[in-house]
Amino acid sequence: MSDIGVAEIPVDDDERPLPPPEAPVKNALVEGPILRTLLWLAWPNVIALSAGTCVVIAETSYIGRLGVESLAAMALVFPFVILTMTMSGGAMGGGVASAIARALGAGDIDRASTLAAHALLIGLCLGLAFMLGMLIFGPRLLEMLGGRGNVLAYAIGYVQIFFGGAVVPWLMNTFAGILRGTGNMKLPSLLMLSSATCQIILGGILGLGLGPIPSFGMRGVAAGSLVAYVISVSVMAWYIFSGRARVVPKIRGLRIRWPMFFDILRVGAVSCFSPLQSVLTVTIFTHMLAQFGTEILAGYGVGARLEFMLTSIAFAVGIASVPMVGMAIGARRVARARRIAWTAGCVAFVSVGLVATVIAIYPDLWVSIFTRDESVRAASRQYLSTAAPMYAFLGLSISMYFSSQGAAKVLGPVLAQTARLVFVAAGGWWLSTYAPTAANFFALAAASMVVLGVLSAASVIFTRWGPKGAPVTEVRPALS
Structure with a gap:
């Protein structure tokens, strides 16, 4: 009798049939329904970004209580703050998420982990660049925008604190980009929500003063933001390096690979x-x-x-x-x-x-x-x-x-x-x-x-x- 067309059943040493190979686990982002998956990923972001809007409204409210000059000082520095957050989050953070997502889509987890390490280097370097740039040239820029007298002094005070820690928001948004690249929207969004709550509370307390805590004015508002960001960075770093995320940045024994930088920057830098x-x-x-x-x-x-x-x-x-x-x-x-x-x-x-x-x-x-x-x-x-x-x-x-x-x-x-x-x-x-x-x-x-x-x-x-x-x-x- 011919064996052509008859499938051979694999057996082990005891002549018992082996179980069929397991079907590959489906990735919902690649295999799932588009609209439902998109909305499932988007809803945590809606809540988190709405919380960010509340921060802007709350800060405007209690900075207004510090006086018209403080409100004018915030108007001077606000474009630089927004530029920092949008560049580190939506622009470079999007480049990080894109590179990692493409690596995972190709099934190359090792590459995704290497990209994550290079992304952290980029975030660290750009954070230092913003810090040095604003500390050195910030006062002159604020003066060119029309800052004078107390308004300029308050604005400089805010810049010295916030941009003195500019590395923190850059690392925060880089970690968030890494997680979003793996499809994890909930943790970054949850931390944005908690960070917004901390910003409102700490900024108000340090800015206006409460009980034994004196009012630090604009410097206090800036410090409140940085403390909230440090908390978010700490939680995301622990989550990622503990192996709970799909990728773990390869920091130990890292060798700089310029194609990895290029893969991130060709999206992030242009963005x-x-x-x-x-x-x-x-x-x-x-x-x-x-x-x-x-x-x-x-x-x-x-x-x-x-x-x-x-x-x-x-x-x-x-x-x-x-x-x-x-x-x-x-x-x-x-x-x-x-x-x-x-x-x-x-x-x-x-x-x-x-x-x-x-x-x-x-x-x-x-x-x-x-x-x-x-x-x-x-x-x-x-x-x-x-x-x-x-x-x-x-x-x-x-x-x-x-x-x-x-x-x-x-x-x-x-x-x-x-x-x-x-x-x-x-x-x-x-x-x-x-x-x-x-x-x-x-x-x-x-x-x-x-x-x-x-x-x-x-x-x-x-x-x-x-x-x-x-x-x-x-x-x-x-x-x-």
Whole structure:
């Protein structure tokens, strides 16, 4: 009898059949339903980022109790603080998460562990660079921005404390990037939530004083933030180095490997230009509106607070997409990676746009929280009715930015941000030649959001994801 086509059953030495090989454990980020997995990863980020918004509101409240000069000092240093946090978190942290996710998607845990160690070196070096840069050049920068007298002194005091420990937030966001690259969103988000609570409590106590604790003013507020960050760094470091995470940074016997730095920096370094350009765009637009008086500027500020709050939703969804896209790219499942990107983009566009449109129709729901001055309320209503419906495009752009980080193809969304900067600057110059009104500039702001969103989406459409020559058909590797 022929044996052709008959499967041979493996046996051991006792002639008993061996059990069938175990099926590989599925990775939900690569194998699971896209929308459900995305939302499962995003919800902890929504809570954590909302807590960050509460910190901004709380700090503004108790710094205001220190006096108008302290409030003005915070306005001077706030852009530098935001720049530090967005660069270390969303930009370089996204680069770290992307590199680790792509390594895990390819099933290379050893590479992911080596990347994590190099990521910590990058975070340490950039933290030291920010520390030295702000301690040496910070006072001069604050003076150039208009700081004088007590306002400048308070601002310098804050900078000396906060940026004296600049390594701490950089390491915190690097650890968070490592965890997010493995698909662990809950621990970084939980620590962001607890850190926000600590910041509010410690910043208030050290800033305003309580019982036997004297008021340290702006220095105390900065110290409260650093203490909260140190706690988060300690917990994440313990969790990762204890082996509880999917990757453990290879610190002992580490050999510097430049391709590892390149893999992180080709995403993270390019991404850093996005927050830089965003801050510059807001600065230019604020300067343009200043000519119309305090009420118009204040009205725009009320609308900008809504923008900050709503884009946190898009950030949460976008950050969740980074490991999903990165692992899909690492597994050479480019078609799935693109479906993840578009799913995240739709969720961000709809969720941000829905809330913003309701506020545009009923602006007093938001404006009444901040002011009862009729001139400011009128300016806020005008801005929100014009610009708020376009916040959806900001949500889309943020989502495309993070998805592109996961694919290590972030140049397109960064250039889209450049296009928006040029659009605002050129449009503002053109309007200034025609005796414009504030409403004209509000329309310019709204149009710039559409430009940013459309170009960010177009960059994803026209940019090739995955290595050159790689098939776009999905390969299903066995991943743990």
